[in-house]
Amino acid sequence: MVNLPSGVDINNLIDDLRIFSWEAADILLYYSKLLEDSQAKRNILQNNNENDPVTLADLKVNELIIKRINEKYKNINWDILSEENVKTSNNFVTKNDWIWVFDPLDGTKDFIQGTGNYAMHLALNFKQKPYLGFVLIPEKNQLWITDGEKTWCEKRDGSKHKPNLLNNKNLKDMTLVTSKNHRNEILRKLIQKINFCKVEIMGSIGCKIASIVNGESDIYICLSLLGKSSPKDWDFAAPESILKAAGGAITNLNNQELTYGQKSFHQGGVIVATGNRNTHESICLEIKKIIDDNGIYPL
Structure with a gap:
């Protein structure tokens, strides 16, 4: 404490x-x-x-x-x-x-x-x-x-x-929650390649993470394009806090924790949030392999 x-x-x-x-x-x-x-x-x-x-x-x-x-x-x-x-x-x-x-x-x-x-x-x-x-x-x-x-x-x-996190272990069995107003072609290709069980469209990162904590979805992927705008510290800090304390995880694609207080408060690259901290690393590795195998995004 x-x-x-x-x-x-x-x-x-x-x-x-x-x-x-x-x-x-x-x-x-x-x-x-x-x-x-x-x-x-x-x-x-x-x-x-x-x-x-x-x-x-x-x-x-x-x-x-x-x-x-x-x-x-x-x-x-x-x-x-x-x-x-x-x-x-x-x-x-x-x-x-x-x-x-x-x-x-x-x-x-x-x-x-x-x-x-x-x-x-x-x-x-x-x-x-x-x-x-x-x-x-x-x-x-x-x-x-x-x-x-x-x-x-x-x-x-x-x-x-209380939270009601889901325990789907396989990526293709998961429900993805993704952005309504900030989708991009590279993320669309990644979602298509993974072939999620279900895709929910929703605004606000807070709403998306809450949907994971509430058992309405399994995973959220944020993919920022090089040279384009990216989410900031205030987009992720509070959602991260509620997800991690509930038993989920949020990291970059290399399973490294988000770092706050960087230049211009940017949170760039590929960020993955899931409702199960025990399987999170393996999910990140699977997504990374799909991106790499298909040349979807420069890692």
């Missing part, structure tokens, strides 16, 4: 973040409803970047969570790395071991499109590794939490349920 910064009790911290998260859910659901009106949509969108849109919901949740943490936990030796703050000031530097890694709205495109597959990610990293984590999925009334040792899901009324 890692000791939290002086003056922070883990149970009180989780209680507070639970409250903050449901406050964030109210904001996200409010703007999600407004987006159903085309006139309101123009007012909610804060930029014209189709590849990386920002909405008022992103900004309001960003402001809320940072304000709540800073108000409740004054003078604590940690920093907050937020996607929205990096967009406006790309000079985040810290020497602290403890860093909040925060994405107020993962899956903004899905949020705008009204699919419901969007999430808030909040992780507390210790020495560049996710420790505590929260993945909030408002449209499903789900708040996934890990205290660093176990993972559970809560509804707004406080009811809880």
Whole structure:
């Protein structure tokens, strides 16, 4: 068990973040409803970047969570790395071991499109590794939490349920969950070659990882193209924390753990998440062989 910064009790911290998260859910659901009106949509969108849109919901949740943490936990030796703050000031530097890694709205495109597959990610990293984590999925009334040792899901009324990870050992028997808005031709070829039992299309990495933890899918593969945009620390930190504490694994294709705090916070290459840490390495090796044998991606 890692000791939290002086003056922070883990149970009180989780209680507070639970409250903050449901406050964030109210904001996200409010703007999600407004987006159903085309006139309101123009007012909610804060930029014209189709590849990386920002909405008022992103900004309001960003402001809320940072304000709540800073108000409740004054003078604590940690920093907050937020996607929205990096967009406006790309000079985040810290020497602290403890860093909040925060994405107020993962899956903004899905949020705008009204699919419901969007999430808030909040992780507390210790020495560049996710420790505590929260993945909030408002449209499903789900708040996934890990205290660093176990993972559970809560509804707004406080009811809880445990993870329900699947145990499919063979790659072709697995259900893959993959991106709706970030698919690419190389990943399509890989999926075709593996010939998964089933492929589910879903936005938000948080929603995809939650589907693995909840037993709705087995595996997620992220493949970033060279020279193209790639996911960032805030896309993976909170989802990784809930998956690993539940018994799953997330690594690069060489079965190496993700490293946080790199240049520009990039998480590039091929990343694989599965619901079974015991078979994860063999699954990675199998995928690597398929990629190599078919010349799908430069490894």
